[in-house]
Amino acid sequence: MVVVLVLSVTVLYIARPALVQLVDAKTFSRWRMLWVCMTLALFLAHSYWLYVFMVAAYALVMARREAHVMGVYFLLLFVAPPASTEVPGMGLVNYILVLNQYRLLALVLLLPAAIALFQRSSTLKWGRSSVDWMVLAYLVLISLLRFREANLTSGLRDIVTIGLDVFLPYYVASRSLRSLNGFKYALAGFAMSAMMLTAMAVIEVVLSWQLYFSVLNALGLNSMEFGGYLYRGAFLRPNATVGNSIVFGYVAMVALGYFFFLKEYVEPAKLKWLGVGLLLMGVASSLSRGPWVGAGFLLVVYLIQGPRALKKLTTTVLVIVAAWVMLNVLPMGKVVLDMLPFVGTVDEFNVEYRANLLTSALPVIERNLWLGSVDYLRAPELQVMVQGDGIIDIVNTYVGVVLNAGLIGLGLFVGAFVLAFKQVRAATRKAVTHGAEAVVLGRALSATLAAVMLVIYTVSSILAVSVVYWTVLGVCVAYVGLMKQPVSGPEPSAS
Template sequence: MAEHLRALIVLMALSLVFFQVARGAICQLIPEATFRRWRNLWVAATLALFLSNSVWICILVTGALLLFYRRREEHVMGLYLVLLFVSPPVPAEIPGLGIIDHLWVLDHYRLLGVTLLLPVALALLQRASTPRLGSSPVDWWVLGYLTLMSLLAFRPGNVTSGLRTVLSLWIDIFLPYYVASRSIRNEEGLRHAMTGFVVASMVLSLVAVFEILRSWKLYSAVLGSLGVNEWMFGGYLMRSGLLRPNASVGNSIVLGYVLVVALGFIFYLNKAISKPSQRLLGLSVLAGGVVASISRGPWVGALLLVLVYLALGPKALKRLGGLCLGVLVAFLLLSALPSGQLLIDMLPVIGTADQGNVEYRANLLTAALPVIERHFLLGSFDFLRAPELQVMMQGEGIIDVVNSYVGVALYSGMLGLVLFLGIFLSTLNQLRQHTRMARQMAPRIAVMGRALFATVVATMFIIYTVSSIIAIPVVYWSLIGLCVAYTGVVRDQVRAPSAPSSVIGPALK
């Protein structure tokens, strides 16, 4: 049997067992009909991926499924997020019909954007009740960043390439942000979106644990069956003798980041789940996936997320003290176990494994500073050719800019970096203000604000350790959109405190 078919059998077993076990908990968050539809679509899209034997057949089948089921979704962001990681973002070039090289590059993330988000965005733009662009301070930072990046796309002088880049920017950045921030008008919509993301992430987590235990990447062989390079997302990378899993997101750090965001979401979602055993199981699955990613940036990001979440809540000092005590006990237990020492060696700061990666990140910042200074305001499109950065060339013949902030500053200068940072800092400021407002009316809504605030803080840290590749930007633009939607929900409750949160604002179908 072909390797990708054996991988499909494993994926089906893992996912169907998960859906069956988690069904009771998930149906406390969303209607059972929605759960069944999500489960069936996830299974159908996975079968299309593994059985198509062609990128374009897979895209056409998945696209048809999305278009057919889209109108049944009351909250489209939930469907978008639950299907976001069903496939690696395998690129497929749309032919240029002999006039140009190619029209555009389509992948799974953009397919979801075009089929699910674009029709909703067009409908929202035509609705008089849709909050206008600019009604949130975050809007201005996002629009400013998008405008700058769109203008810089034409800097190399190739108009065709510039137009393709501009289209990609608005599909990849604006659509997730706009639809998340404008289509969600109540707590129910936020809960659907968070649930969709957590469900998808739990499947990823199970896959990550399986991959590290069996030293087998389940999604690698399917790339070859689709007719693309099987190693386009890297080969079998090891750390301390353990495989660094990719699941469907193509990179272990990206995988860890996705699971950290899901961990933030589940802090809120657990408030609606009745059984403590179900809450504990959900947390354990995600925490196990974060550990299995063997990625130090997400590990520290997860710890930072928990610290910030507890610090913003009641009895902060007591709970932070308990967390510190628990971390200390866990460290002592690991030190006493032979296998535990292996994990300790991989920890940041105190660990000794792969110290070259830590040194590379420090050297990258040192090498990039003179290049940033030389192109201070608007950066440079060919910054990788700078002699200071050439010394960072790795064995694979690439210069890996493993810092999203450095990457933004190199490409778009300090103007781009200020706009990029402004998006996150403005989001945190809005969350802080509206979470305080929510505490006076609805404690559960305040918990959501704490969870979102902690998740944005963790995101800002993790992207300092990795470039914005593969799923990372798609996730944080959607996250920023959800945060803006949250502030809108809180404002609506302040204006109409007697109205239940589940009915504030019309749902978009």
């Protein structure tokens, strides 16, 4: 607890000159105190239900005063590991719901905000964006498919879970952001949280110590839910509060994409580089190749949409070449090179496993082409993919979707992202009337969305992966809606 608090306060102290240019000083102080108080609650509660009560009490008493609910949601999303526990059924059913940090925040923060937004006449009506229909069709499909093998109680529970995990994050993100100021606050909350996680991840790598491992036992949760200590080469792969190193790298990558917009409000230039550098450190410290490739792809997509794209890309390539030369010269350079994608030799079996997974899954997909199946993991072709711990890791979100929901489900899932990307690109070209910052926001969002679509090819929708990409999708829809509106003042509270 002491280490986590020292790291958090240190990062916030260093980043404060930049962050107070993104959110007002009172909001920054309030959010800083909120992070500290929730961290203290997490470590000192010694009961998960007491922690839940404290979060719910905050939402009931204080969150209603927040004008920017998505900023608070993003800030608290990563304050605690998403370890799960069952809500007792009080003798009526075995259990009501599997609760974790993400669903807790959906219940106490997003659900009240969604109700308020739904009742407000100025809220963008459902269906005004074609992405809405893609998302709705996908949710209806996977909800119905849950009844293929489940009983009525289990199926209804799954529908509630889908609402908390998918619908609420998407709906509130897509409807609550109605001005550039609203985007600024929301994305600043995400970046602020990711910056603190970066410091924790670096310490975990350097000290080979998972900072949040023991607190799960203290809360009465399963400390092994996210596995034990995993290494890449000689270095511990950090979990921070997200439970998995590749998921942490993915979160840091998304925060980096958001900061490409936020930096437009930050002066002087050294503070911009401080923010970018800190989030790049987060991506690097994840020791995960997928987010590394995703961050590089994000940068390229962002640069090619902006002015002097060729010059900036050339400079980027020269920096990469110079770094490559330095790594070949420095004594520790070989260690880093061995972990790089495409050229590294450390944990090559992970790359081979992903390639073999796709090959093994194809005949299973072909047998259940349109709507997938519920027992695909028992298919003999996939049984050869069983790992040492006895599980088949579907380390590809697209493969997971098509195995479960077939080509129809995959078409709706991918269609939502592709359609959102095309609409953001079109809106960016018309965003000049909203100011230069609006154009940069469009570039940052399209680059982030493209990078997310790439990275989820290398990881299943575990932990924060799906929550983050549904909110990214919602933020993109909100941006397209804003660019269709005349320039206006700050939006009213969504809380």
